[in-house]
Amino acid sequence: MDKLELLLNMIEHPENYTEQEVHELLSDDDVRKHYEVMVLLREAFAKETGESILPESSKIQMAETRNTRMIVLNTSLRKIAAMFIAAVLISGLAYAAYRVLSPIKAPQLTEATTPSLTGKAGGGSSMSDSVVCFPDTRLDSILTIVCSYYGRELCFVDTTLREMRLFTSWNRNESLAEYIGTLNVFDGLHLTDERDTVFVDSVDGEEE
Amino acid sequence: MEVTSDIYRVYEQHREPMMRLALRLLGDSEEANDVVSDVFAHIVETPAAIRDNAASYMLSSVRNRCLNLLRHKRLSERVHKLLPIGEDMVEEPQIDETEDVLDAMLQFVDTELTPQTREVVRLRFQEQMSYREISTRLGISEVAVYKHLVQAISRLKERFNP
Numbered sequence: 216m217d218k219l220e221l222l223l224n225m226i227e228h229p230e231n232y233t234e235q236e237v238h239e240l241l242s243d244d245d246v247r248k249h250y251e252v253m254v255l256l257r258e259a260f261a262k263e264t265g266e267s268i269l270p271e272s273s274k275i276q277m278a279e280t281r282n283t284r285m286i287v288l289n290t291s292l293r294k295i296a297a298m299f300i301a302a303v304l305i306s307g308l309a310y311a312a313y314r315v316l317s318p319i320k321a322p323q324l325t326e327a328t329t330p331s332l333t334g335k336a337g338g339g340s341s342m343s344d345s346v347v348c349f350p351d352t353r354l355d356s357i358l359t360i361v362c363s364y365y366g367r368e369l370c371f372v373d374t375t376l377r378e379m380r381l382f383t384s385w386n387r388n389e390s391l392a393e394y395i396g397t398l399n400v401f402d403g404l405h406l407t408d409e410r411d412t413v414f415v416d417s418v419d420g421e422e423e
Numbered sequence: 424m425e426v427t428s429d430i431y432r433v434y435e436q437h438r439e440p441m442m443r444l445a446l447r448l449l450g451d452s453e454e455a456n457d458v459v460s461d462v463f464a465h466i467v468e469t470p471a472a473i474r475d476n477a478a479s480y481m482l483s484s485v486r487n488r489c490l491n492l493l494r495h496k497r498l499s500e501r502v503h504k505l506l507p508i509g510e511d512m513v514e515e516p517q518i519d520e521t522e523d524v525l526d527a528m529l530q531f532v533d534t535e536l537t538p539q540t541r542e543v544v545r546l547r548f549q550e551q552m553s554y555r556e557i558s559t560r561l562g563i564s565e566v567a568v569y570k571h572l573v574q575a576i577s578r579l580k581e582r583f584n585p
Contacts, residue, residue: 227553232499254506255584263529
């Protein structure tokens, strides 16, 4: 590949070259002259296609009041819009980061706060008291209850899993590890119990 | 912002060449727009700066602001967009002379290149198509696209930048 072809390739695929390599090639006098011609050619075509015709937004609007002339520049609206959007994005990202990184404190578990719990049939037995059914319940609701029972914090690494709905049952006589094992059978779920916190993440679907 | 009608009249008179220059240097209409607005805002604040030759002052202001913007862009980004990479590539805005050169280049492309080479050049520099898109559009290999561009640019360089 000769130098001019290399220059053409560099222009087309800048991602394949370092700044240093670009700089070195353009230090060659002959290459630079070719590049200058290409810049002029781009400008020539831009001129021909009428890109130099002013866009509407660049015009200055002149508004006359009773005694004075006020000139309003509306050309910076895009700048202002860009700054606003950036501010919204940054604050949104900050909020999202806070929610992801802050473990959720599970509320105190009381009978009154668990309207979705249903005991197994056969009322009055200890078995019915210990088994809890979650019929089509959001995962974050399930785990809030379970974590609270075992004295664990809860943290969704993959926040989209909060909304996952499961039909599952939980035996309060079993250990947390056993129950986590039960939930990890579900496709796409990966729960771990570390440092007094249950972490909820997704799996990429690979079989163990 | 309160201005005199004189300043407004001067601005209106020179707005188009200012935009043309900014567009040529930056290749982006939004950025060009911002530069021209900034120059005008500066003039409104310091109208005495215009003094005698308003055209020259305004165009030089546009040129300098564009150079500042270009300096902040990475070299590879400037090369990718075929923007000037140094002050020596941005001459003082003697508009008539530069416009003549640009017109002459277009005429050269239209009259001195083969039809196929001319088409490749237009698709690349006017339509800003990638080499792959050009090869697909014209039914030629990417290698052939390179060859046509090499030929065209070499001849243009010989003629306009020896």
